[in-house]
Amino acid sequence: MSFLVLEDVHVYYGGVHALKGISLTVEEGEIVTLIGANGAGKTTTLRAICAQARVRQGRITYRGRDITHLPTHEVVSLGIGHVPEGRRIFSRLTVKENLEIGAFSVRDRSLVKRRQEQVFESFPRLKERLHQKAGTLSGGEQQMLAIGRALMSEPALLLLDEPSMGLAPVVVEQIFDILKELNERGTTLLLVEQNAFQALSLARRGYVIQNGEILMTDHAHTLLENEDVKAAYLA
Amino acid sequence: MKQGMTRLRTRLRRPRTQAVLLAAYTVLSAAGLAFAGPPIVWFLLLLASLLLLYYTDLPGAVKWVWAGVVVAVLLPVCASTGSSFESFMEVATQMGIYVAMALGLNVVVGFAGLLDLGFIAFFALGAYTYAIFFSDQANHFIPGHHFPLPADLFWLCLPAGLLVAALFGVLLGLPVLRVKGDYLAIVTLGFGEIIRIIFNNLDKPVNITNGAIGISSVEAPRFFGVSLSFPHQFYYLVLALLALVLYAVRRLEHSRIGRAWKAVREDEIAAQAMGVPLTRTKLVAFAVGASFSGLMGVVFAAKQAFIDPTSFTMLESITILVMVILGGMGSLPGVVVGACLVTLLNIQLMPELTNWLNTLTTAGVIQFPSALSPSKMQRLIFGIILILFAVFRPQGMIPSKTRRHDPAALAKLAAEWQAQTGGTFRAGVRPADGQDATARAPGHGAVTRAQGQDGAKEGATL
Amino acid sequence: MNALEVSGVRKQFGGLVAVDDVHLQVRKGSVTAVIGPNGAGKTTFFNLITGVYQPDQGDIRLEGRSIVGLRPDQVTMLGIARTFQNIRLFADLPVLDNVLIAMHGRLSAGIPGILLGRRKVRHEERQALGEAYWLLEYMGLAPYANEIARNLPYGTQRRLEMVRALATHPKLLLLDEPAAGMSPRETRELTEMIHRIREDFDLTVVLIEHDMKLVMNISEHILVLDYGRPIAEGTPEEIRNNPRVIEAYLGRAAVSGA
C-alpha cells in the first residue's frame, strides 16, 4: 500500500482545466519531486492534496484512506504538512505566534517549546526575530518561517512548494540540508521546485508535469540524465 | 430535436433576429401598458425590455438609440393613456434621481474602491442650495428682499448645486483620505451625519436652513417659461440629466482618469509606483461622485417643493450603497438596474404588494393578526430580498465586464505608434535596432509579424 | 555622469536598522546588482530610492537631482521605475489596462477634455493604446492583452511587471528579484531580455537577485549588503572571491557550482 496516491485527479479554476488527470504515488520515506514549467500545475497538485483546490474527478488516498473530500483541516491533521507557495505566513502575528499556530493540533505546551527549539536550530535567524510581526520580515526570513511553521506539527508527509524561492544561496543550501535531514529522520517529502537540478539531486524519484498532465516519471538520477529534461528544465 | 435546439440557438444569436424579437416584445408590452390592465405589470414588462436590450448583441449605438426611444417616447406616451400616468412618472422620476446618485457613488465605491457611507450629504447640499435660494429662506440671513430668486434661474442652479457638492467632496476628501478602507467608511458616515445634524440645527444663531422644520414653499422651477410641476415634466428633466451623467461616467471610465481610479482600488502602492498620484486621484473621484448627487439634489428640492433633514439620513446613504452593490459594483448597467430595482421595490412594488394583501385581508380572504398586518412587513420583505440577492447573486445583478479590445485594431495602433516614434521612447535609438531586438523576442510570431509590417510602413513614411 | 548616486542613506524601523550608511554610484547605462542575505535590507534600499520610505539620513540623487522627500509617483515621473519582489499587478484588471495605467503620468487628459471628447485627448488615447500594445508585443505578451492579470502564469506576471515599469518611460529600472520562481531556462531568457531592454531603451538597471548565475552573468558592478551595511562592492569576479561574501551569503556550494 502506497503512502500517498493520486489517481486521475482533475481540478478546474472556473473554466480553466488546470489538472487533467494527474496520477502519482509517493512511498513512505521517499523524497519525490515535481518539476515543470510555470503554470504547469505543480502548485495546484499540492493544493488538491490538501483540499485547497476542489477535486472534481479522481481520488486521493493517504495511508490507504480516501482523503479526496475531507476538509483541509482534517487532511492536515492526518499528518500532512504544507509549505504553501508564496509563504503565506500570518503577517500580523509575531514569529513566535506563527510557530505556535503551526503546532495548533499539539496540546502539550512543553512539546511545542521543544519543537520550537528544533526549528531555531535550523533557522537561528528566526530566533532573533521572535517577537517581530511576521509581516515585516524580509522575504527570505518569511520563507524560513513558513518552513519552520510546517515543521511544528512534525508531519509524516511534508509538501513543499518552491521552498527555495527568493532565498540567499547559503540559505538554499541550508534548506536542502534540512530537507535531507528531515527525510533521514523519517519524514516523507513531496517537493515542488523550479530549481530542478537541486531538487532532482535530492529526490529519489521525480515527476515531470506539463500542462496539467504527467509527462514522464522516473528515478531522479535518470531524469537528471534525460536529454529532454535537461533541455527544458535544467538549462 | 436536439439539432433543432442548436439551430434555434444559433439563430437567436444573430443580432437581426434579436432585434426583431425584442421589437416585438417591446411593442407588445407598450401596447399592454397603453390599453390593457393592470398597468403596473405592463410598466414593469416594458422596463424589462431594456434589460433584454442590454443582453442582445446589437451594436452599441443602436442600443443607446433604442433605449432612448423606449424611455423618452414609448414609456411616457403609452403610460399616459391610463389614470396612473403621473404616478408612474413620479416613480420613474425618483428612479432616475436614484440612478444618477448610484452612478455617482459607483464612481467612488465601484471605481475608486473608497467605501463611502455618507454619500447622501452631497444630495442634501444640492437640495439645500436650491431650497434656500428659491424660497424666502435666504431672506433670513441675507438682507434685502431678494428671495426667492426668479424660478427661471433654475437651470443656473443646476451647475451651482453640482459645484457646491463637488467642492464639498474635495473639502471632505482632503482630510479624510488619509484614512483607509473601512476607517474611511466610518469617517464618511460621520461626515454624512455631521452635515445632516448641522442642517437640522442651523436655525440658530443664524437661520440658514430653518432647522428641523424644513423649508417649505420652494418655488417650482421654470424652464423656458414652462413651470415644472407635474411628475412627467420632471421625468423629462431627470431623463436629460441622467443622459448627461451616463455619458460622463462612460467617458471617464475608459479614460486616463478612470483607469487611475481602478488602479488605486486594486493596489495603492503599485498605483503610486506607476506614477498615479493617490490623493489627487481619490479627490477627483470624490468630487465627480458628489457632483452627480448634488445635481440631483437640486432637482429633488425643486420637485418636492419642500426640504427637511429627514430626507438625508444615513439609511438613505445605505440604500444607495445597496443599489450599487446589488447591481454590481463598477458595472454601469448593473448600477442602473440595481438603482431601478431598489427604487421600484421601495416605492412601487412593496406598497402595491401590501395593498393587495390588505385588500385580501379586508375582503376576508386571508387573516393576519394585527401585529402581522401586511402593511408593516415592508422592511421584512425588503430584508429577505436583500439576503436572497446577496447569497444567490454575489457578483451583483450584472457584474462588471472588462472592455475587450480587438487585437487587430491594437496591432494597427501599435504599428502607427512605432512608425511615429521609431519604436522606442529614447531619442537617438535606431529603428533598425528595435526591429532587430524584436526578432529575438521570446515568443513570437505575432510580434515579428507586426514588426515586419511596421518596418514596411515606416519605410513608406520616411 | 552617474545615473544614480546614493550617499550615506540610513533607515531604521523601531530598533532595527534596516539600511545603514549605504553609498552607491550607478554609472549611466550599466547593470548593477545588489545582493546580500535575506533581510539584509535590499528591498528597503529600493523602497528608499523609490520614495516608498523616506531615509532617516543621507541623500539620493537621480542624474544629479536630489529626490529625497518626493512621493513615489513623483519619483516615478522623474524616471525611476520598479518591479516588486511580491508581484503587485492590478490583479483584476486586463493586462492592457495594467500597462495603460503606467502611462498615467505621461498623459495629460483632464476632465473637461475627456468629457468633451477633444481631438487631442482622443489622439493621446490612441497613441497610448498603440504604445501599450507595442510594448506587450515587444515582450511577447500581446496574446494576453485582454486577459485578466491574475489569471496569467507566474512567470508571465513577472514579465508583465517589467512591461508596466517600461511604460513609465524610466531612465532607471529597479528590478526586485526578477527571476524568483523561474526555471533556469526562463531565467536565461530573462537575462537576455534585461540586456535587450537596456540597450533598446537606453536604461540603467539596478537589480536585486539571489540567483547567482544571473547576477554574475549580467552585472558590471555588485553591491553586497549584510545587516543593512555594505560589506563588499566590486566586479562579479571580485565579489565571487570575497571571503566575507562567501561566508555571509554565497556559501561553499555556490562557489564550486558557479
Next chain:
Amino acid sequence: MIPQLLHSLPQVLVDGVTLGAVYATVALGYTMVYGILELINFAHGEIFMSGAFIGTAILIGLNSAGWLGHLPKLLVLLLTLAVAMGLTGLLGMGIERVAYRPLRNAPRLIPLISAIGVSFVLQDVVRFIAEWRTGNYIVTGVTLYGAELNLGSLTVKTNTLIVLGAAVLMMAGLDLFVRRTRWGTAMRAVAQDKDTAALMSINVNRVIALTFFMGSALGGATGVLFAQQYGTIDPYIGFILGLKAFTAAVLGGIGNIRGAMFGGFVLGILEMFASAELGPLTGGVLGAEYKDVFAFLILIAVLLFKPEGLFGQAVKEKV
C-alpha cells in the same frame, strides 16, 4: 460657568462611563467579527437588541409567574444573562451560517448587503413578536436593581455598578481568551488567512462560528444590561447604538479588542460631556443636539493623526 461645570463633572463622568460601558461591550462584537471576516456586521446592533428583548421577556415571564419575588435577585440576573447570551450567541451563529458563510469568497462588500438584510429582518421579527405578545413594540421591563445611591452630589443607580462590573468582567475575560488561549490565536490566524489557517489544522468554520457566538453573546448580554439600565426598549435601539458602538470600535482601532473597549468608554464620556456642557460652554449657541457632531469630529481628528485608530497597530504593508 467653570465652577458649575466642575460641579456637574463627576455626574457627567459617571453617566458617561455607564453609556460607554454599553458602547464598549457592543463594540467588542463588531471588532471581533470585523477582525476575523473584515466584515462590518451591521446586524450586530440587532443582536444586541434581540438580547435586550430576550432578557426582558425572561424577566417579565418570571415576574408574571410570580417567581421573581422568591428568587435572589443576583441569581435571577445571572440566569437571565446566561440564557440571553446562549440564545443570542446561537442567533449570531445562525446568521453567520445563513447570510455570511455562503459569501465568504464573494466580493468584499457583498456581505454588507446581507448584513443589512438581516438587520431589517431581525427588527421586524422582534417587532412582530413583541407586538403580538404585548400589543406594543415599545416594551418596558422589570428592573431588578432600581435603587439609587446618593454620594454627595452624585446619584448612581445600583444597576450602573452592575453594568460596569459586568462589562469590565466580560471584557477582561475576552481579552484573556483571545490573547492567551490556542483558540484565541487561532482566531487571529483565521482572521488573516483562512486557507493557510486551515493548513495548520484549524477548523476555520468552527473558529468563525465561535467568534460569532462569543461576539453575539456579549452583545446579547449587553442588551440585557441595557434594558436593566434604561428600562425601556424597542426594536430600533440596535441601529443607533450599533452605529455608535461601531464608531467606538473604529476610534479604538477596529479589530483590536482593547481598542474597542477604550473607544467605547471614550465615546460615552465624550457624548455625555457634550450633551451636558456644550450648551453652557458656548452660551447656548451650540447645544446637546451637536453632541454627535462633536463625537464624530473627535473621531475624525483622531483618525487624521492616527489613521489606524488609537490602539490599532499601523500594519504598514511591507512592499
Next chain:
Amino acid sequence: GAGGGGGNTASSGGGGGGGGNVIKIATQSPLSGGSATLGEAIKLGAQLAVEDKQEEFKKLGFTLQLVPYDDQADPKKGVANAQMIASDQDILGVVGHLNSGVAIPSSEVYEKYAIPMVSPANTATQVTDRGLKTVNRICARDDFQGPAGAQFAVQTLGAKKIFVIQDKTAYGQGLADAFKDAAQKLGAQIVGYEGITVGEKDFNGVLNNAKAANPDLIYFGGLYAEGGLIVKQAREKGLNIPILGGDGLDSSTMVQIAGADIANTYYTSVAADVTKTDSGKQWADRYQQKFGKPVESYSAYGYDSAQVLLKGIENAIQANGGKKPTREQVRDAVRAIQDFQGIVTKVGFDDKGDNKFANVYVYKFDGQKYPGTQVAAMSKQS
C-alpha cells in the same frame, strides 16, 4: 371628470362611470419604523370609522373601502404614495399624515389632484399656512398648543425658570419654540434650551445640564418614547419638578415607560378625555375589543379625521344628487364642514383648513394610569 382638477388626466366622469360605486379613502402614516405605533393608531382609528360608516354608505349605494399606505415617515415615500393615491380615481380623500415633513410635500400633490386631506396629527404651522384648498386638520396648531402650555406653566404652575428640551424634529421643535416664545412673553426665564436625538435612550447628559440650571419646570417638545425616559431619568437624578409636554406625550406607553416616576407630569392635548363621555367610553371599549390594544390619542384623531372626511363625502354625494361626487366637490364639502361633533373634538374648518374648535386641554398624570386627569381647558378664542 373625477381627478381632473388641476390635473391633466382627464378621465372617466363621476357618478356611474369609472370605479362604479366604490368609494375609497386612504390613510398615509408610518406603519413601519420607529414611529409605527403612532402611525398605526391613525390607521386603526380610520379603519374603525370606515367600518362604522359602511352601512350608511351602502344605503347610499356605495361600497366604502379603506386603503392604508405606509409613508415610512419619509417624504419621498409620501409623495410617491400620494401620486398612487391620485391615480386611483376611487379614492376621494386622505387621512394623514403623522409627520409634517411628509404632509407638506405630499399635500402639494393632493392639491394638484384636488384630493382633500384631513390631518389628525400635523401641528406645524406651515401645513395650513400655505393656503392649500385641500389641506385640513383637526388638531391644534403649534402656535396654539405651545402658548396654551406656556400659559398653564407660568400662570397655573407658577414656573419662573423653565428648561426646554425638544427632540429636534419638526414637531418637537415647532412646539417647543412656540412654547418658549410664549413663556418668555409671560415673564418666565428660559434657563436652558437643548435638543436630544430621537431613538436614543440615554438623556442623562441633557438632564445633568438641566439639573445644573436649577429650573422649576421642564418643558419637553417631543414624543412619549423619549418623553417617558426623560421623565424617568430626571426623577432618578432627583429632579422632582413638574414636567410638561405636548400631545406627543398623550399615550398609554408614556405611563408604561415612566412607571411610578410619572407623578408630577403634565401634558397638553387637543383631545378631550374620551373616557369622560359615555359615547366616548363605549367607543374606546369597542376599539380595545376590536384591535386588542388600548385607545391612543392618535387613534381618536384618526377616527375623527376619517369621520370628518366621510361626512364631507356624504355631503358631496347629497349635493351631487346621490351620484358619486368629484374630488373637487368632496374637497369643497370637507372644507365647508362647520360643526361636526367627533369623538374627541368638535370640528369646524376656517378658511385655511384649521379647526376652529381645536381646544387645548391640560392633563396631569395621576398615578400610573392613562389618560391623566384633565386639569385645565383652553379654547382658541382665549
